[in-house]
Amino acid sequence: MRGLKLDNLDFDADFNIDDFSDELDIEFETRYIKPPKAKEIAEINLKYSKAEDLARDITKLRDHRYFVIINGTFVFGDFIEAFLVGNNIHVKRMTISTLSLSENNVDSLANLLNGGYVDELNMIVSDFFYSHExxxxxxxxxxxxxxxxxxxxxxxxxxxxxxxxxxxxxxHVVIHGSANLRSSSNIEQIVIEENKVLYDFNNEYQNHIIDKFRTINKSIRGKELWHQVQVENLEGAEEPVKARRRRQKKELLN
Known part of the structure; x- marks a missing residue:
C-alpha cells in the first residue's frame, strides 16, 4: 500500500477565517449571509407524556439543548406554565407563534401574566384560526x-x-417543533434550548410580523386618555366672557 505523500497536500488552500462571523450579523432583507461559528451545546434526548414531568426534569438551561418526543396527551401550553412557575423563572418578553390554541391555553397564559411571571406577551396565530374563531x-x-x-x-x-x-x-430560550399549544393526539417533537443567536434570529422576523399584522391598536388608549383630558378641561373651564354677558343680560330682562 502506498503511503500518503505530504508533498501532494496543499497547505496553502484558500481558507479565510473572516468567512465566518462570531455573531449572526444579518439584515432581514439579506439573502446570503456568513454562517456563524457553531457553539457546542450539550444535547439531551428525552421522551415524555406529561408536561409537568418534563418541566420538573429540566434542571439545566444555560447552553443546553433538549430534544423531546411527546405523545398525544402532552399539552405544550401546559409545559410553558409549569416550566416557568416550577422553576420560578420571570420573563421580560415572550413571543409565541402557533397555528392554534385552546381556551385552556388562554387561561394558562393569563396565569403567567397575572402571576407576574411574564411582563410582556406577544402571540402570532394563523389567519385561518383567527378567521374561524x-x-x-x-x-x-x-x-x-x-x-x-x-x-x-x-x-x-x-x-x-x-x-x-x-x-x-x-x-434567551427558544422552544420549537411540531406541536401547537394544545394537545393533538399525535406524537410530536419539540426542542428546548438556550441560544441567544437563535433567539435573536426568531425575534427579528417575529417583530416584523407583529408590527405588520397586529390586531390591538395600543396607541388608542393614549388618544382616549387625551380626549378625556380635553373634555375635563372644557367642563372645568371658565365661562367665556361673551357667553357670560349674554346670560347675565337675559337674567336681568327676566
Missing part, C-alpha cells in the same frame, strides 16, 4: 390577556410553532 375564542383571548397594555395578538399566514422568551436573569 373570531366570534368565539378570539374575544375570550382579548378579555383574558389584554390587560395593562402588556399583550399583542397578530394574525398572519403562518404555520410556525415557536415560543421564545428572554428571562430577567439573562437567558
Amino acid at each position: 373570531r366570534n368565539n375564542l378570539i374575544p375570550y383571548l382579548y378579555e383574558r390577556l389584554d390587560k395593562n397594555n402588556r399583550f399583542q395578538l397578530a394574525a398572519a399566514s403562518t404555520h410556525c410553532k415557536i415560543c421564545i422568551f428572554e428571562t430577567h436573569c439573562g437567558n
